[in-house]
Amino acid sequence: MVCKQKMGRVVLILTLSLNLLGACGQRSDTTTVVDQKAESNAQDAQSLSMDWLDEAKLHTTDTDLHDTIVEIQEILQERNLVSPPDAYAASCSPVSGNFVPAFVTGNFRNSDIYICPGSDRFGKVFMAQVLIHEALHLSGIRDECEVTRLEVQIMTDAFRIPYRNGYASECGIN
Numbered sequence: 001m002v003c004k005q006k007m008g009r010v011v012l013i014l015t016l017s018l019n020l021l022g023a024c025g026q027r028s029d030t031t032t033v034v035d036q037k038a039e040s041n042a043q044d045a046q047s048l049s050m051d052w053l054d055e056a057k058l059h060t061t062d063t064d065l066h067d068t069i070v071e072i073q074e075i076l077q078e079r080n081l082v083s084p085p086d087a088y089a090a091s092c093s094p095v096s097g098n099f100v101p102a103f104v105t106g107n108f109r110n111s112d113i114y115i116c117p118g119s120d121r122f123g124k125v126f127m128a129q130v131l132i133h134e135a136l137h138l139s140g141i142r143d144e145c146e147v148t149r150l151e152v153q154i155m156t157d158a159f160r161i162p163y164r165n166g167y168a169s170e171c172g173i174n
């Protein structure tokens with residue numbers, strides 16, 4: 001901690017961040033590729049997804065799903081929607097040919113929602129469903145099929161036509 005504070009001062013004066021922090025034994029959380037368009041699209045998508053979740057809450061007949069929706073709304077309000085730090089940037093690489101628009105780390109209690117560069121090209125409607133998917137993970141669900149099933153149910157309860165994510169086929173979800 002002392003080391004960090006001292007280095008913080010040095011960083012301010014010399015702006016020699018990386019090597020100094022490395023020398024201090026701090027893990028670097030630096031993000032060199034900040035895609036502001038993608039982040040801003042995600043912010044717009046966040047507000048859209050909150051509207052959809054309100055709608056889904058009104059119409060779902062499943063009390064467990066209702067509770068889950070309340071939880072993911074809190075998650076979407078609390079967590080940062082940010083470009084991934086360099087250490088995680090590889091997680092934006094395509095998986096089986098599918099573009100990865102966003103991801104979370106396995107540390108569900110603390111993970112931000114990382115927004116991959118270029119994801120804005122799909123627009124905020126696409127991204128709003130992606131955020132619901134990622135927030136479902138952060139509510140504690142690791143399994144992609146279970147997340148996809150809930151994601152599609154929420155979209156349907158919000159009177160939206162869900163797009164088929166990359167897991168739908170293998171999970172047998174239409």
Ligand SMILES: [Zn+2]
Pocket residue numbers: 133137144147
């Ligand atoms: Zn997922």
